[in-house]
Amino acid sequence: MQGVFVRELGAPPLNLSEILRYAGMRGTPDDGLSALLDSCLAEVAHGLCYRVCFLEHGVKMTDTGVDFGYMQVDSADLARCLSGCDRALTFVxxxxxxxxxxxxxxxxxxxTKALLHQAIGAERIEALCDAFLDLLRAEQGISLCPRFSPGYGDLSLTVQGDIFRALNPARLIGVSTTDSLLMVPSKSVTAIVGIKKEQV
Amino acid sequence: MTVLDFFKDNILLLDGGMGTLLQARGLGVGELPEEWCLTHPDDVIAVHRAYFEAGSRVVCANTFGANVLKYTKERLEEIVAAAIACARRAAEGLEGEHFVALDIGPTGKLLAPLGDLDFEDAVNIYAQTVALGVKYGADLIFIETMNDTYEAKAALLAAKEQSTLPVFASCAFGADGKLMTGADPAAVVALFEGLGADAIGVNCSLGPTALAPVVEQFLSLASVPVILKPNAGLPQVKESKTVYDIAPDAFACEVARLVSLGVRAVGGCCGTTPAYIAALAAALQGKKPLPVTDKGITCVSSYTHAVNFANAPILIGERINPTGKKRLKEALRANDMDYILAEALGQEEQGAQILDVNVGLPDIDEPAMLMRTVSTLQAVTALPLQIDTADAVAMEQALRRYNGKAMINSVNGKAESMAAIFPLVKKYGGVVVALTLDENGIPATAAARVEIAKRIIAEAAKYGISKKDIVIDPLALTISADDNAARETLAAVASIRQELCVHTSLGVSNVSFGLPMRDTVTSTFFALALGRGLSAAIMNPYSTPMMKTYHAYRALAGLDKSCAAYIGFATALPTESADTGVKNTHVAAVETSFQGPLQSAIAKGLVARAARAADELLHVMPPLAVVENEVIPALNAVGVGFEKGSVYLPQLLMSAEAAKAAFERIKQALGEGTGATRGSVVLATVAGDIHDIGKNIVKLLLQNYGFDVHDLGRDVSPEAIAECAVSLRAPLVALSALMTTTVPAMEKTISLLREKAPWCRVMVGGAVLTAEYAQMIGADYYACDAMAAVRYAESVM
Structure with missing residues (x-):
């Protein structure tokens, strides 16, 4: 098994309509709201980082879920999502x-500005996850399943403990969990992604 | 010989990576490396031994993650004892001086306010590891890979409080030259030197070339030896093995170049091995260390940056001080932090670079209030704070909690004052404002004030406080009481700057007390003082004449390249038509025709214009009529629009903020104690949950609709919520939770409320909740959005 890797990416392209959607806005914003959004975007124009740490590992189906080598999880939904994969990535x-x-x-x-910053952060972290997986696809020529995060379906949030022990994101990219398993910084994502077997 | 003695005349060679080498020896993913001190001591000894043989003078014991969050107390003691013993065993039989460091890394938890680890808990966690390091004979304490200044401060304080050992402290800087939590090198140097670290620097994250710019900044700022322990570049996968992209010779060559620039302690971090240290030892052969010099920098810092007094005159915002401010006094007594936060952000927007914080009132618990205010302020503003109190206990508690090197206001020439304040400056770091008065009062002449300044500087030196950490305030007194007051103060400023070479500060506003057109007098005095070398002023950043003087002075003194800041300031000066050009699509969505400027401003969500329109209306109608006839109809129209789906959340919020600004003016017009409300609502995010956006939105809307909202904040225990509901006999409690993991805390809170406050209704909201879920956990109502929360509150009261 290989170690845990860290990647730092450039800023993915900004999707303004996604940001507005996260803020609960439909349709075209008026000038006042646009100006407010611009001021929020200016405040985070510098200072966001785009960091990922990840571990590649095996996938073995068990009676109740999946064995990743570094942890065993009970989750039929995750098992379904990874069906046909014998390798996967866990990333933070x-x-x-x-x-x-x-x-x-x-x-x-x-x-209002807090709401917009919340929406910008949500759009940025989602864009980072997509950009990171696109990068891996391009670099390694692999096909990936949709990402699956603790808390989705029947996958318990408590697996965060095992993931954090294995990947040590606190040291590598500065992400830790609170006692109630919330991630801090809050604009962080943990996910498992199946690597599809090569088509013969 | 101690490590510091050895350090005086030598470049200190440290060790390289530990984790990578243990992984090569079989340490598994997720396995705790410190355990190997007990389970695989021979492997740990072999790694240390290889480093010593390669030339390391200091090795870090395998204690990086050894703390009570990861291990029981008993196991922690076994591990620290074994780790230090392994390193000692490795040095046996070697010639020359070899030292063992207690290695201390991050706890793995993020401190509040970002995370949930309390600062004092962090100090306590580190204290336990440090105490064991001392007990088992470590030669020094090496705090490393820190990516949060606040956590690093906790570790440094613990090291200083639990031991007399030398302390080295080093941080992990990203490619942007900053720590993960935002600090630049100047902020780190200011904080670490202030706390008394013996050597400071940089480790991990990147290779030596990528870290060089950060290292060079350290060298230009630090007055203590600089450490460098870079990674062997970046990890890559080659033939299914992890390899780093910088080879030992290239690594050694670049590190040796930085040693030539002044770095005094060098080693490696991730990916480096004994081969890297051996290459480094060879590259440093015969190299003489550069002497470490005192840079004489006067600066304070926050969690992001430092403010250097040598660069330009510094503006210290004076508005968070209750003296003469009725509204702030009221806010302090009512524990209304929002008002204080708004004052802080307002001053920052006006251009203040440091904020004075004084919360002293005769009838409040000043130590508790000051600590709370400092904690709250440093969560929202990146400006350094000037802690302003006459209470030494309050001062110590606030300095301890402060995430940076604070400005300390103040000490004076009285023996009692110096004896109380100087030990705090020494222990926590800081730049102390020294007032030129003593047991005999304030001398009338400049010469006598300069004499007091000299005495203060001499006394500080006895505590080991350098004059770079002192700023003298020669006291601006009112000219309406003494014709010569300003003249003597100005003469004192000049003498202190030129003869004592110490920076100066003045509370400039005092000078005009009792006179008409105070701004004119104060800003002219400010200009004169700046001309005599004044370094900083405690002033009102909302005063346009003062800001005009400040910007004009900087341009005239050659401190403003191409007059850019002056021009920017002049063109941004507010004009009456500032926000009239906004298009009216927002109001059109509400489908109501609005009468007059206040209704229109609220509907469009224009905060400044709503406040102005309220002021104008208050001249022609009674305050309550403004509420009834203007604010409520506009708010209602927007609220109905939101419920119908023609107005969206950001627009609803903008209107609510505009209405709040109008209410603030109406409240002032009403005066104290006349604000009748519809009833009390207790509001909180439940225990374990640190999200509060949704809660804050509900709060704003409830306040606008006339409810008296008691916001207990986030991560609030069931007991605290029940206690507040009982003490207010509140008819309604509103609870928020965002995560599935915190819904049980909501359920627990509701059941406690049923027991302690059976009269009280409970409404809940938050991302993971549904009406069914709310019913299941015993809530009376599920609010799907903020307007629904308002409507339910209206139905209850």
């Missing part, structure tokens, strides 16, 4: 603590 990605700082900064005095 983060855009860093700046969105949390901004949400805290404005949460009590300017909640």
């Amino acid at each position: 990605a983060t855009v860093g603590p700046l969105p949390d700082r901004m949400i805290a900064r404005y949460g009590r005095v300017a909640p």
Whole structure:
């Protein structure tokens, strides 16, 4: 088994309509809201990081779920998602603590800006996960299954403990969990991605 | 010989990576490396031995992650004892000086406010490991791979409080030249030197070439020896093996180049092996260490950056000080942190570079209030703080919690004051403001004030406090009481800058007390003081004349390249028509025609214009009529639009913020104690959950609709929520939770409320909840959004 790797990516392209969707906005924003969104984007134009740490490992189906070597999980949904894969990646990605700082900064005095920062952070971390997996596909010529995160379906959030022990993201990319298993920085994602067997 | 004695005349060669070597010897993914001190001691000894033989003078014992979060107390003691013993065994039989460091890494938890680990808990976790390191004979403490200044401060404080050993402290900088939590090298140097680290620097994350810019900044700023332990470049996969992209010779060559620039302690981190250290030893053969010099920098810092007094005059915002401010006094007594936060952000937006924080009132618990205010402020603003209190206990508690090197306001020439404050400056670091007064009061002449300044500087030196960490305030007194007051103060500023070579600060606003057109007098005095070399002013950043003087001075003194900041300031000065050009699509969505500017401003979500329109209306109608006839109809129209789906959440919120700004003006017009409300709502995010956006949105809307909201914050225990509901006999409690893992805490809170406050209704909301789930955990109502929460509150009260 190989070690845990760290990748730092450039900023993925920004998707403004996704940000507005995360903020609960439909349709075209008026000038006031657009100006507010611009000011929030300017505040995070520098200072977001795009870091991922990941581990490649085996996949063995068990009676109740999947054995990854570094952990065994009970989850029929995850097993279904990984069917036909004998390898997978576990990764932890983060855009860093700046969105949390901004949400805290404005949460009590300017909640609209907090809402927009929350939406920007959500769009950024999702874009990072997609960009990271696209990069792996391109570099390694592999096909990947959809990503599956702890908390999806019947996969318990408690597997975060095993993932964090194996990948040590606290040291590698600065992501840790609270006692109640929330990730901090909050704009972080943990996921498992099956690597499809090569088509013969 | 101690490691510091050895360090004086030698370049200190450290060790390289431990984890990679143990993995090569079979350490599995997810296995805790420290356990190997007990289970595979021969492997650990062999790694240390290889480093010593390659030339290392210091090895880090295998204790990087050894703390009570990962191990029981008993196991921790066994591990630390074994780890140090392994390193000692490895040095047996070797000639010359060899040292063993207690290695301390991050706890693996993020400190509050970002995470949930309390600062004092972090200090306590590190204290236990440090105490064991001392007990089992470590020669020094090596704090490394820190990516959060706050956690590093906790580790440094623990090291200093639990031992007298030398302490080295080093951080992991990213490719952007900053720590994960945002600190630049200047902020790290200021904090670490202030806390008394014996050597400071950089390790992990990148190879030596990529880290060189950060290292060069350390060398230009640090007055203590600089450490460098880079990775062997970046890891890559080759033939299914992990390899790093910088070979030993190239690594050694680049590190040796940085030693030539002044780095004094070098080794390696991830991916480096004894071969790298041997190459480094060879490259350093015969190299003489550069002396470490005092850079004489006067600076304070926050969790992101440092403010250097040599660069330009510094503006210290004075607005968080209750003296003469009725609204702030009221906010402090009511524990209204939102008002204080708004003051902080407002001053920052106006251009303040440091914020003075004074919360002293006769009838409040100042130590508790100051600590809470500092903690809250440093979670929302990146500006360094000036802690302003006459209470030494409050000062110590606030300095301890402060995430940076604070400005300390103040000490004076009285023996009692110096005896109380200087030990705190020494222990926690800081730049202390020294007032030129003593047991005989404030001298009338500049010369006598300069004499007091000299005495203060001499006394500070006895505590080991250098004059670079002192800023003298020669005291601006009011000219309406003494014609010569300003003249003497200005003369003192000049003498202190030129003769004592110490920076100066003044609370400039005092000078105009009792006079008409105070801004004119104060800003002219400010200009005169700047001309005499004033380094910093405690001032009102909302005062346009003061800001005009500041920007004009910087341009005139050659501190503003191409006058860019001056031009930016001048063009941004507010004009009446500032926000009138906004298109009206937002209001159109509400499908109601609005009468007059306040309704229109609220509907469009224009905060500044709503406040102005409220002011104008208050001249012509009673405050309550403004609420009834103007604010409520506009809010209602927007609320109905949201419920119908023609107004969206960001627009609803913008309108709510505009209405809040209008309410703030109406409240001032009403005066104290007349704000009748519809009833109390206790609001909280439940225990274990640190999300609060949804809760804050609900709060804003409930406040707008006239409810008295008691916001207990986030991560609030069931007991605290029940206690508040009982003490207020609140008819309604609103609870928020975002994650499935925290819903049980919500259920527990509801059952406690049923027991302690059976009269009280409970509404719940949050991403993971549904109406069915809410019913299952015993809530009275599930609010699907913020308007629904308002409507339910209206139905209850």
